[in-house]
Amino acid sequence: MSGTQERPRIVVGISGASGAVYGVRALELLEAAGIETHLIVTRSAHLTLSQELGLSPAALARKASVVHNVADVGATISSGSFRTLGMLVAPCSIRTMSEIATGVTSSLMSRAADVVLKERRRLVLMVRETPLHLGHLRTMTALTEMGAIIMPPVPAFYALPGSVAEMVDHSVGRALDLFDIDNDACRRWAGMPAARRADA
Incomplete structure (x- = not known):
């Protein structure tokens, strides 16, 4: 960070929505990028991690630089004086989104x-819920007005993904783009081939 030799840091939250793989993959890509990760996991997220990935709390903890207890409101990341690039919540449940908004x-x-x-740092919420009712949409509007970015993990089929892992990588890579973190996780759009444009 400017003026110091500190390693860049980012807070990663994993809440109880389906899609725990997004948070896990984010930790892996951030480690590869040399970013220090501060992880928070809700109790319901541990259930989802076990159900969807068969991942234990200990195995998850090894993927993060620092793990904070969700009940520890006195942790370093609870203060603005502890500098970070921001926070990614992946996935973000409706409950977590609503608590932040209020x-x-x-x-x-x-x-x-x-x-x-x-x-005024970057907050990216990978909200995992569908369909959305008006209350959800109003909460998203309120958060956007507060400065957050709502980024549902929507597959990018133009990249012609060949697996679920590729779709996950694309979504997580695009989320990291929002923090200006270099990564090769997503296939970049290089324009449509001239032959296809001519046929259109």
Whole structure:
């Protein structure tokens, strides 16, 4: 970071929505990019990690630089003086999104997100829910007005993914783009071949 020799840091939150693989893959890509990760996992997320990936809390912890207890509201990342690039919540449940939007800071997840917003840092929420009712949409609008970025992990079929892993990588890679973190996880659009444009 500017003026120091500190290693860049980012907060990664994994909440209980389906799609735990997004948070896990983010940790792996951030480690490869040399970014220090500060992980928060909700209790329901541990259930999802076990159900969807068969991943234990200990195995997940090994993928992060630092792991914070979700109940520890006195952790380093609960203060704006602890500098980070921002926070990625992947996946982000509706409950977590709603707590952040209303300023409820009873857990470290919502407190860390609130700190990121008040410090005008980047907050990216990979919201995993469908269909959405009007309350969800209004909450997303409120968060966007507060400075957050709502980024549902929508597959990019123009990249012609050959597997679920490639679709996950593309979504996570695009999320890391929002923090200006270099990565090769997603296939970049290089324009449509001239022959296809001519046939259109």
